[in-house]
Amino acid sequence: MIKSVLFDLDGTLLPLNQDDFAREYLTHIGAKVAQVIDPKKFVSQLLASTDVMVRNKDKTKTNQQVFLEDFLHKIGVAREILLPVIDEFYETDFVLVKSITRRAAAARQAIMAVIECGLDVVVATNPIFPASAVRQRLAWAGVDDINFKLITSYEQSHFCKPHVEYYLEIAAHLGRLPAECLMVGNDVKEDLAAARIGMTTYLVTDCLLNVKNAVINTDYQGTLQELAQTIAQIIKER
Structure with missing residues (x-):
């Protein structure tokens, strides 16, 4: 679950x-x-x-x-x-x-759908920036007012993507098994690495990043808008 x-x-x-x-x-x-x-x-x-x-x-x-x-x-x-x-x-x-970013209403919709299901919501951004830079980007996305369970940043994280230790550290912080977590991201190498420890994955295709043209192996994939519309069902399936 x-x-x-x-x-x-x-x-x-x-x-x-x-x-x-x-x-x-x-x-x-x-x-x-x-x-x-x-x-x-x-x-x-x-x-x-x-x-x-x-x-x-x-x-x-x-x-x-x-x-x-x-x-x-x-x-x-x-x-x-x-x-x-x-x-x-x-x-x-x-x-x-x-100026080179844009806001997508579907981002907030997807997050709110998760919250309405009573689940934890985590910002699992690659922690190579200070917390202040992460918070600003959340504001640009229009979701900085949400009470996230965890926001990873370089001040408190000990590993980076695509190391599985990064995902294990998050699961441990949450008190969850990897199988109890869904990772949503656009980077085939960095975000789908979560599957290696048993996390369910959703590949967001709007800004798909696959630098090495790797074979894509994910549980779900689609646009951010499609995720917002189906995430409640995905959660029920799992």
Whole structure:
């Protein structure tokens, strides 16, 4: 029986093109830090340290700890100089990225359908961003006022997608078995990885992401609007 529904954010609850999002994000954060470091050097190390964080499986360190340990060691700018600039970027400039996203009414409809069924709702976004950036994107999607059971971010998560440990950590936090969870997402590699531990999966096709053209193996698939219309039935089936 499904008791908790996990929703991916980027490309799922918040429709966007991943390449456009990455380009805008890196352009704006690079411009922000230009006052203290060469933007090209910053972006290059940001991507490299993010990769270290994504690959990490040390359960004793949060994603934030892994990222900062690698990033600050290699970037060549004092922590007390660089981090306040980055924090200010998320407070004042991150909103500039909103222009390449759009709001879909079906996102709220799907979430409310889950809540009406009495189930937990989780924002299972890949936790490579700080909580403030996740909250802003939820606002862009028009669902920031919802009382989610959990919102993953790099401050409190210890693993990233597509590691199954990421999904196991969520299930443990909720006190659920993986088989009691439904993962909803648009990324074949990252979101359908939840099936490897027994979670039911729904692939959202509006902004389908399948970088390696992998064979798609999912329990359900369809648009976000179709999900909103059928999620109550899916929950009953499972």
